[in-house]
Amino acid sequence: MSFLNTVLSGLFGNKSQKDIKELTPVLLKIKQEYLRFPALTNDELRAESASLKARISDFIKAEEDEIALLKERAESGELPLEEGEKLYDRVDKLEEIILKKIEEVLDEVLPVAFAIVKDTARRFMENETIVVTANDFDRDLSVTRDFVTIEGDKAIYKNEWVAGGSVQKWNMLHYDVQLIGGIVLHTGKISEMGTGEGKTLVATLPVFLNALAGRGVHLVTVNDYLAKRDSEWMGPIYQFHGISVDCIDKHQPNSTERRLAYEADITFGTNNEFGFDYLRDNMAVSPSDLVQRKHHYAIVDEVDSVLIDDARTPLIISGPIPKGENQLFDELKAPVERLVKAQRDLVGQYLVEAKKKIGSSNSKEAEEGALALFRAYKGLPKHKPLIRFLSEEGNKAKMLKIENYYMQDNNKNMYVATDPLYFVIEEKLNSIELTDNGIEILSKDNEDSGFFVLPDVGAEIADIQNNKNLSEADGLEQKDLLLQNFAVKSERVHTVNQLLKAYTMFEKDVEYVLIDGKVKIVDEQTGRIMEGRRYSDGLHQAIEAKERVKIEDATQTFATITLQNYFRMYHKLSGMTGTAETEAGELWDIYKLEVVVIPTNQPVIRKDFEDLVYKTKKEKYNAIIDEIVKLNKKGQPMLVGTTSVEISELLSRMLQMRGIKHQVLNAKLHQREADIVSEAGKLGMVTIATNMAGRGTDIKLTPETRELGGLAIIGTERHESRRVDRQLRGRSGRQGDPGSSQFFVSLEDDLMRLFSSDRIVRIMDKLGLKDGEVIQHSMITNAIERAQRKVEENNFGIRKRLLEYDEFFVREMEKGNITTDHFTREKREIKLHTHCQQKAIASSLPTRQMLSLPENYSVQELKTGCCGMAGSFGYEKEHYELSMQIGELVLFPEVRKSAASVIIATSGTSCRHQIKDGTGRAAVHPIEIMYGAMKE
Numbered sequence: 001m002s003f004l005n006t007v008l009s010g011l012f013g014n015k016s017q018k019d020i021k022e023l024t025p026v027l028l029k030i031k032q033e034y035l036r037f038p039a040l041t042n043d044e045l046r047a048e049s050a051s052l053k054a055r056i057s058d059f060i061k062a063e064e065d066e067i068a069l070l071k072e073r074a075e076s077g078e079l080p081l082e083e084g085e086k087l088y089d090r091v092d093k094l095e096e097i098i099l100k101k102i103e104e105v106l107d108e109v110l111p112v113a114f115a116i117v118k119d120t121a122r123r124f125m126e127n128e129t130i131v132v133t134a135n136d137f138d139r140d141l142s143v144t145r146d147f148v149t150i151e152g153d154k155a156i157y158k159n160e161w162v163a164g165g166s167v168q169k170w171n172m173l174h175y176d177v178q179l180i181g182g183i184v185l186h187t188g189k190i191s192e193m194g195t196g197e198g199k200t201l202v203a204t205l206p207v208f209l210n211a212l213a214g215r216g217v218h219l220v221t222v223n224d225y226l227a228k229r230d231s232e233w234m235g236p237i238y239q240f241h242g243i244s245v246d247c248i249d250k251h252q253p254n255s256t257e258r259r260l261a262y263e264a265d266i267t268f269g270t271n272n273e274f275g276f277d278y279l280r281d282n283m284a285v286s287p288s289d290l291v292q293r294k295h296h297y298a299i300v301d302e303v304d305s306v307l308i309d310d311a312r313t314p315l316i317i318s319g320p321i322p323k324g325e326n327q328l329f330d331e332l333k334a335p336v337e338r339l340v341k342a343q344r345d346l347v348g349q350y351l352v353e354a355k356k357k358i359g360s361s362n363s364k365e366a367e368e369g370a371l372a373l374f375r376a377y378k379g380l381p382k383h384k385p386l387i388r389f390l391s392e393e394g395n396k397a398k399m400l401k402i403e404n405y406y407m408q409d410n411n412k413n414m415y416v417a418t419d420p421l422y423f424v425i426e427e428k429l430n431s432i433e434l435t436d437n438g439i440e441i442l443s444k445d446n447e448d449s450g451f452f453v454l455p456d457v458g459a460e461i462a463d464i465q466n467n468k469n470l471s472e473a474d475g476l477e478q479k480d481l482l483l484q485n486f487a488v489k490s491e492r493v494h495t496v497n498q499l500l501k502a503y504t505m506f507e508k509d510v511e512y513v514l515i516d517g518k519v520k521i522v523d524e525q526t527g528r529i530m531e532g533r534r535y536s537d538g539l540h541q542a543i544e545a546k547e548r549v550k551i552e553d554a555t556q557t558f559a560t561i562t563l564q565n566y567f568r569m570y571h572k573l574s575g576m577t578g579t580a581e582t583e584a585g586e587l588w589d590i591y592k593l594e595v596v597v598i599p600t601n602q603p604v605i606r607k608d609f610e611d612l613v614y615k616t617k618k619e620k621y622n623a624i625i626d627e628i629v630k631l632n633k634k635g636q637p638m639l640v641g642t643t644s645v646e647i648s649e650l651l652s653r654m655l656q657m658r659g660i661k662h663q664v665l666n667a668k669l670h671q672r673e674a675d676i677v678s679e680a681g682k683l684g685m686v687t688i689a690t691n692m693a694g695r696g697t698d699i700k701l702t703p704e705t706r707e708l709g710g711l712a713i714i715g716t717e718r719h720e721s722r723r724v725d726r727q728l729r730g731r732s733g734r735q736g737d738p739g740s741s742q743f744f745v746s747l748e749d750d751l752m753r754l755f756s757s758d759r760i761v762r763i764m765d766k767l768g769l770k771d772g773e774v775i776q777h778s779m780i781t782n783a784i785e786r787a788q789r790k791v792e793e794n795n796f797g798i799r800k801r802l803l804e805y806d807e808f809f810v811r812e813m814e815k816g817n818i819t820t821d822h823f824t825r826e827k828r829e830i831k832l833h834t835h836c837q838q839k840a841i842a843s844s845l846p847t848r849q850m851l852s853l854p855e856n857y858s859v860q861e862l863k864t865g866c867c868g869m870a871g872s873f874g875y876e877k878e879h880y881e882l883s884m885q886i887g888e889l890v891l892f893p894e895v896r897k898s899a900a901s902v903i904i905a906t907s908g909t910s911c912r913h914q915i916k917d918g919t920g921r922a923a924v925h926p927i928e929i930m931y932g933a934m935k936e
Contacts, residue, residue: 016597023183026111030179033115042123042132049116049241052109053212059105063094070094099571102213106186113209114182117174120237121204124170130157130240137242147236157240164229170236175601178202185574186210189594190303190587192580195727196698196734197600199576203299204234206574211243211265215296218570219268222302223528224249230301231268238266248273254280259291271306274298275315275566279559283317295570303575304723306563307591308583309523311799314562316536318555327538327554328495329545335442336499342441343379343422343504350376351386358398370398371417374406378418380504381427381753391615391747423500428754432500434493442496452493457486495538502542509646517549522645522690564590564803578730579723586796590803606710606733607740611718611784613747613775620746623774624716625654627742628686632660636708637685639699641728642716648688651716655686662686681711701737710738717749718784720791751787 037045073079074087106113123130131154132138138155142148147161160169174182178198182205184191193199203219210217221227231247238245246261248269253276261267262277281290300306350372357369376386377399390396406414418424422438425431434442434452443451464470464478506512512519513529519540521530534540534552544551567573568591580587584595614620624640631638642648652664665676665687680687681701701710711732719725725743732739745752 016599019184019596020180020599023180026183027176027179029111030114030118031176033111034118037115037119038122040119042130045116045119045123046132046241048112049212049243052113052116053214055109056102056105056213060098060101063098063101067091067094102215103572106209106213109212110183110186110209113212114179114205116241117205117208117237118179120240121170121173121201124157124159124237124240125173128159130159131155132157132240135242137239137244141239145236145239148239157236161232161236163233164225168233172198172201174201174205177598177601179205181576181598182206184596184598185299185576188572188574189596190575190577190580192577192595192597194600194604194734195578195730196737197578197598199301199578200230200234202576203230203301204237207234207266207299208238208241208243210297210572211238213296214265216262216264216293217266217296218274218298219266220271220274220298220300220306221268222271222305224270224273226301227268227270248277253277254289254291262292271300271310271563272315275561275563276317278566279315279317279561282559297572298567298570298574300567300573300575302577303587303593304577304580304583307567307575307593308586308723308799309721311562311564311590311802313533314560315566316560317558319558321554321556327541327551328492329499329538329541329551332492332495332499333545335445336496336503339422339438339441340500340503343438344383346421347376347379347383347386350379351383351389355389358395366398367402370402373399374402374417375421378424379421381425382504382507387748387753388616390753396747425504427505430501430505432497432504434496434500452489452496454489454493455482455486457482495542498538498542499545501539502546506539506543507646508547509649510644512543513645514547514549519543519547519549524643562802564799567591579726582722582726582792586799590800600735602736604733605736605738606729608729609740609742610776610778611743611745611781613745613780615747615773617746617748619774620716620744621651621654624651624714624744625658627714627744628655629658629660631712632684632686634708635684635704636710636712637681637683637701637705638687638712638714639680639728639731640686640688640714640716642688642690643719645690647716648690651688655688660686662688665689681705683708698734699731706738709740712739713741715741715743718743718745718751718788720751720788721795722785722788722792725788745784751784751791 037048040048070087070091074084074091079087134150134153134155138148139150142150142155145161147158149156149158160167162168175198177193178201181191181193181197181199181202185203186206186209191199191202193202207217207219219230221230227247227249231245231250235245243266244264245266246264246268248258248261248267251257251261253273258277261269277291281292284290354369354373354376357365358373360366360369373386373389373395376383377390380386390399402417406417419435420437421435422441423435424433426433439452460482461479464475464482467475470478508514510522511524512521514520515529521533521535522528523530535543538554541551541554573591573593575593580595581597587593587595612620612623614623628638628640640651642651648664652662655662661684663676663679663686676687677689677699679685681699683702683704699711705711713729713732715725715728729741732741747753
């Protein structure tokens, strides 16, 4: 396929070449305009930008004047509600016209605006001071910024200032490829530019241009260090032209200062803070409490990280619930530990049996050995002796053959393989299911044999309803008792499930770290600690119980939004990154963002070697240390990329034993991130970094290290995403620098264990990889990349489904079926509520029949029916990946009055609904029922 692509590209040219060809005429116009600016004085240059502002303002003045008149009439209080609504409909149409006209005029002035920014950068680079006639903006700026001083009627701008905690002297001027990148960003697309190509400088062009419209430009970064640094570093270029700049991460939430930061022409901040401010605005009780204005234009730095890696994780504002401290984790921890130990012993026995029988010449005995191996895998897939045994020649292929046999006919006979276990782990789905044997062990100390068994609520409710001897009051009382019993057992089973996950699927220093007695999540993409984030649905408390630290109280969701939906609210969205091409399909499908690959300013001469594949992790790590020692002897700097804190600390200990000086950068040491990464290109430096720590900080070489071959990238494992591997490689070879990259892989790595195809297994078996041997071949590298694509497609499907759920609720709100109390500053303060009436929902005959409801059912009967449906669908076995809560809805006024609410929670591929009453007890029912009820 790659050969075919090469031939077609040679004949017709690739997409990148076509994109650049289309943009070249605009580039030539910019360069033509730029030629006239060096002859202008500093004041004349500033007058050019003021002229552009006036031109844009005049172009939309008529529509803005009409909007002001319409709002004045609507808010006078003299018009009927219907007339006010019509006026606001006209306002909305005028706003749409204004947005179109702004884009039209910005396209016209783009060459001049870009040339102004470039000439401003040239003047700061060539002059230590720039003197202009002072205006009020200059005087106000001089009070808070030391790079501006006022002397009489003159303002003096210096060309050095503090940014990110250190003094920066301006020494940058835009290359042609950076001008092209700026054009791409302005047109609402993603600009893919390699590491070291100056994406931060590229952003100054479209940010300046769009800020001239006065509607606000948001520049979104992945961490607060970059947000603060970039606002300080690039700020003077904008402020020289009277454009205000601020950073929301410098100010407290809900403060006047943060509101003023949003009023600035250009606002820097992190994706999370922008999202959380939106949620806080949704919880505001008055328009004066709002901090954000309309979402006009955003440029997202490291757009792949924000819009893809973080897309599945909703932002949540949560709060305490009554009796939130009453949890079962401590109570059930001991039985679960006993269960996990029993499973570990059983898996050990199966592994011993597999080792004895799997190589037998007797086909029946060999088959028994393969089945024992498969049971061990289903029992504890992360068991290290099991992983080691599966890496041996032929073993994984035999196990996969057995797995395929039991999976045929829709897993019809899978119970034969899994029933002897105490619980079954589906590692790819991140789920655990208790077996009858497991329930028996958990119930051993209880007289009630059904202590951990959920009742068949649907059947029992039907029995109660069909019992003619019961009065209506007695029937309702029995239903309530049944529901209470179900709720208690449901919570008990769920707690056990989350504890089992914590003990068998979440490893310390891999998925999370312990710092100051607190469990903190590690971002699998960047290796950074996700401050303030907690696993939801009780999983975080389960891990706290496992680690024997304080178990935090349970919480409830007050407001939530996914980053997917937040950024889709912007009128215009664009982004920049070094790695987006592999995800171009998803970015277009979900966000309608086209990816344009910008060529590098200098050719990339970095050498990317084929993967080195070893049999075991031990052999791989020894080979990595040998490679580091070899390169360190000649002084070549190295960046060693790891996938977890655990691996980075293991390699650090091994290097200490060999006497190699090195720096470690992982989730525990992220405060020193920028300092460590900026030093990584110096002579003899060895830097171990968890994934993409230090993203946004260039690694600059010295003349000596260039001669030695530049920065050597050593990848300790292939990540499940090709982008992360490309990001790591991209740290080397910036701006034509020399460099190299080499990935080390073992058959025990998670990617190879979970997602390698039968083909990889067959290839490795044919090649006959022995202990201590290494294989390096393009066929293996390509096979690994296919496995990565398989994972990426799976993750895309999860994100797509999450988006579809979100879109459903948005559509329902637009129809008025769901009420919201969100104010917008420009819109009317009158809130129109459309409530779903009980009879309207009751008219849904299919839904009523599914829930066994009478024609005019009560709230209590609705709750009872939903709980019954949950039991019949077996939802106690539902898996939750992170089980993020994504919203809160009120079906109709009667539910609100009875202190009940409907909470929707998602885990990527699965959803559940909880109907909570005043006691906090919960029950679950399938999402399809809610969809049907709300649609009908």
